[in-house]
Amino acid sequence: MQQQPSSQNVGLRIVVLLVMILAGLGVVWSVGKNSSRQQQPQPPAPAVELPSPEPRAGDAAPVTGPDQASDASRATRPSMSGVEPPEPEAPMPKAGAPLRGLRASVFPGDPLATSYARAGSVDPLWAAGVIEFSPIGAGIREYRLSEHFVDWRRSTNYTIQSEKVVPLSRQPDGSVAPATVTPMAALGVEVDGSFVVLAASAGGPTWRQVAAERPGVFEAFVEDESGRRVLRVEREYVIGREHEVGVRQTIFNLSPASMTVRWLQLGPVDLPQDSDGYGGDRRRVPMGYLLPPSVDPARQTVMADEFAGRLRSELFGRASVVGYPAEWDVWPDSIIAEKRLELCWSGMTNRYFGVAGHPVVDVTSSQPVKTWGWVEVVKRVLVNPVDATGESLDPIMAYRFDSRPLVIPAGASADVSMGLWMGPLSKPLMKSEPVADAMGIRGMVVYNMGGPCAWCTFEPVTFVLRHVLHFLHDRVFRDWSMAIIFLVVFVRTCLHPLTRWSQIRMQRFGKQMSLMQPKQKKIQERYRDDPKKMQAEMAALWREEGVSPFGMLGCLPMLLVTPVWLSLYALLFYAVELRNEPAFYGAVQWITGGNWGFLADMSHPDALVSFGRSFHVPLLSSLMGPIGSLNVLPLLLGVVFFFHQKYLTPPSATPLTPEQVMQQRMIKFMSVFMFPVFMYNSPAGLALYFTTNSALAIVENAWIRRHINKHGLLDEDKLRRAPRDPNAKGLLARLTEAAEQKRQAAEAKARRDQLNKGRGRK
Structure with a gap:
């Protein structure tokens, strides 16, 4: 016969069951607590308010x-299982405790x-x-x-x-x-x-x-x-x-x-x-x-x-x-x-x-x-x-x-x-x-070299030149050296009318000054003790001969185009497109199987002969930097400058003093010798630009001189027979007169305004 369980055994079983359930809940809660503490999610959230300055949209860290x-942030978050070391036994500090x-x-x-x-x-x-x-x-x-x-x-x-x-x-x-x-x-x-x-x-x-x-x-x-x-x-x-x-x-x-x-x-x-x-x-x-x-x-x-x-x-x-x-x-x-x-x-x-x-x-x-x-x-x-x-x-x-x-x-x-x-x-x-x-x-x-030339390097000019350079490279030549050469041709062609006008103006002024030289000497000898009278007579002579002082400003247009050349220089200096790019389709490297670095990188010196290491030359290295190769383009630039100075420099309109002769010699020396020294370590792209520009300048100057001789623009008889009006006002006189008229008009307007203001008060 089977014995029935007592009521005490039933109560004990209930107590044991409750204890086991509570223990299980405790384990589940503990595991969940540990997991949430070790694996913090990485979700998007609203911006937190910052103490200072006053918060605005996007200012605070989320x-x-x-x-x-x-769910996306949980998916991208790396799992920490197997990475966390065992939790220390020390209790977590209470909330609010420092x-x-x-x-x-x-x-x-x-x-x-x-x-x-x-x-x-x-x-x-x-x-x-x-x-x-x-x-x-x-x-x-x-x-x-x-x-x-x-x-x-x-x-x-x-x-x-x-x-x-x-x-x-x-x-x-x-x-x-x-x-x-x-x-x-x-x-x-x-x-x-x-x-x-x-x-x-x-x-x-x-x-x-x-x-x-x-x-x-x-x-x-x-x-x-x-x-x-x-x-x-x-x-x-x-x-x-x-x-x-x-x-x-x-x-x-x-x-x-x-x-x-x-x-x-x-x-x-x-x-x-x-x-x-x-x-x-x-x-x-x-x-x-x-x-x-x-x-x-x-x-x-x-x-x-x-x-x-x-x-x-x-x-x-x-x-x-x-x-x-x-x-x-x-x-x-x-x-x-x-x-x-x-x-x-x-x-x-x-x-x-x-x-x-x-x-x-x-x-x-x-x-x-x-x-x-x-x-x-x-x-x-x-x-x-x-x-x-x-x-x-x-x-x-x-x-x-x-x-x-x-x-x-x-x-x-x-x-x-x-x-x-x-x-x-x-x-x-x-x-x-x-x-x-x-x-x-x-x-x-x-695209700006900074320094004293920073103000005259204009971003719009550089913008146009950069697009022309890229057009010549991407659509025409597919070679940066050819693109540079024809960019210089393009710029010189655009500036040619201004260059021609400027040179004709300067040479004509010099010729007129040489024709007036005897008369000027007589005035200087006659009124050497009366400077004011000498100045008045000189001005009268200039008016009589039809020579304007503004003829001396024939070089001004050349100064106005200087920003164009400075912008082109800065563009080629900073153009990252030239970096590690060979010149002339890499012909030198193709012929030598890539064993010769001559003109292999337009952003570095041309390196006709590489020395394998750089060294400093006293005095010279302070001007050109360390020397690591024999560079031929700067030397070629010096030769171009020599021919430019020897054959295309116009003669002086007036006799020069010994000091002026010495100054001209110094200028020639600086152009022929010192400038190539300064340019010795210049990038091949820049040296190619200077050489091309100087060679084209020789051709352009020769053509302008031929044009002047062909049309007799400096013929002495034509200059002497040119109609002159002694009473004609020069540009300076006209500008002065216009300024005086504006001043008088402003004073008259001020008087009218003052009069109208007084009537309004009455």
Whole structure:
């Protein structure tokens, strides 16, 4: 017979069942709590309000909460399983408790923290470049462009950004220590007033790649004194076929309390300087900005005029005994604040390439936000290198981007992403890429040599010449050297009427002065003791002979066309299209099987004979830079100048004094010898331009002189028989009379206005 269970056994079973259910619920809750703490999502979110300045659309870094993640952001977020170390036993601090002893987590022995995979490719079909990463702040150790090379041999890709390792540098306190400057390195994050260094740590690497199959994606953590992780930073570099590199940066708050953070990172670092030395250091530090809403309500036109031509040396400041200041505020300053400009991008350039950091912009929007909202201050930081003897070397400069204070609630995140455009200074290329075009990155391209000639190098003239040059290359010759030659022919043809008029005018004036010379001497001898009478008689003689003082201004038209030649010079100096391009269809390289570098690169000296290394010649190298080859085009230019001076310089209209003879000899010497010395290291494209222009000038001058002789424009009898009206007023007299008439009319109008005003009062 089966025994029935007692009521006590039934109660015990119920109690045990309830305990097991509660325990199971506790385990589920604990696992869920751990998972949500370790895997924070990365969703889009509304803008957070910033303390200062007054927030506006796009100004704040996006902040996301734990329950706002989209499915897309969850899909792109890397899994943290198998990566997180065991959770420390120390309890998480309570909400509202201050965070103490904050420091960067380190990853000693982690292979993902010591060896980073490259991102991108040197194959232009796959990417615009390839990045090698540095363990210092997960920055860029080296970025090489896929379509550009170091020299004409095209064997080594051009490095546009690289880590600068300085063995010895002068510190602000006067001491000397090594230094490393890494482009785009994350320096650290300030959490509730406490700064945590993320660039590096003596205890081990502070950044690691999140997964072996995800190159270019890194993470770092900030932990408190108990070892609990309270903050996570993720960086992801995105490289495509365009020259835009996206840098996605997200700061996750892992603590149970809200925190205020400020993000500090380096931006672009100095680009390489040209090795030839011709033209000096042309590296610039342009910036793009928006004008205030009262001037530009649409907020879409990015300008760069204020800073486009600014040289990097202008940001050095005043040097002291320990070098230049280590930090300097670039944006904003007093002028920027007064004009109420808003930052859009911050760039660095050399002669042919440029790098610009900028905000993330939605190119699919009809009204994208182009201001760099999360950046509060842009600083330039300098490292002052010294050699073994303590002598200062050229400083190394980088940008530093400091964020505004960002309030991140518990379990939320802040977005401090940015973009980095790195490529050649080509306006057509920049216009073809959506991000560069939208952000006005083409403002980095400047065809201007600066200095005293900056004001007379006009952008519209350069615009026309650039389009003509490209037309001649793309549609006619398919060769840059031929395009340059015929561009000079085109410009000389357009300016020929003005050149002919100017030369005829000057030669006629000189001839008239020589005919008047005997009469002028008589007046000078007769009135040597009465300067006023002498001046009056001279003026009467000029009127009688029909000679105008404005004949001396026959050279003025030639001065007016000077901007055209300066613009053409600047265009050819900065034209990145000439870089690594051979002259005359590469005929020399084709004949020699690519073994001779003569005229192999239009952006470098022609190098008839390469010496294999550069050396300095006392005195001469101070004018032309280091000499690394025998260049024939500058020497040919000297020969052309010699024939120009010997056969085509018109004789003087009046006898010259010994001092004037000496001055003419000096001018000839400068033209024939010194100018080729100055041009010795000039790019082959520029030397070809000067040689072609000088040769055409000889032909043009000979034709003008033949035209003058054919029509007898300088015939003495014709000049003497020319009808003269002694009472005729010259140009100067007519201008003076017209000015006097305008003055009298203005005075009469003022009297009438005063009279009408008096009548109105009555």
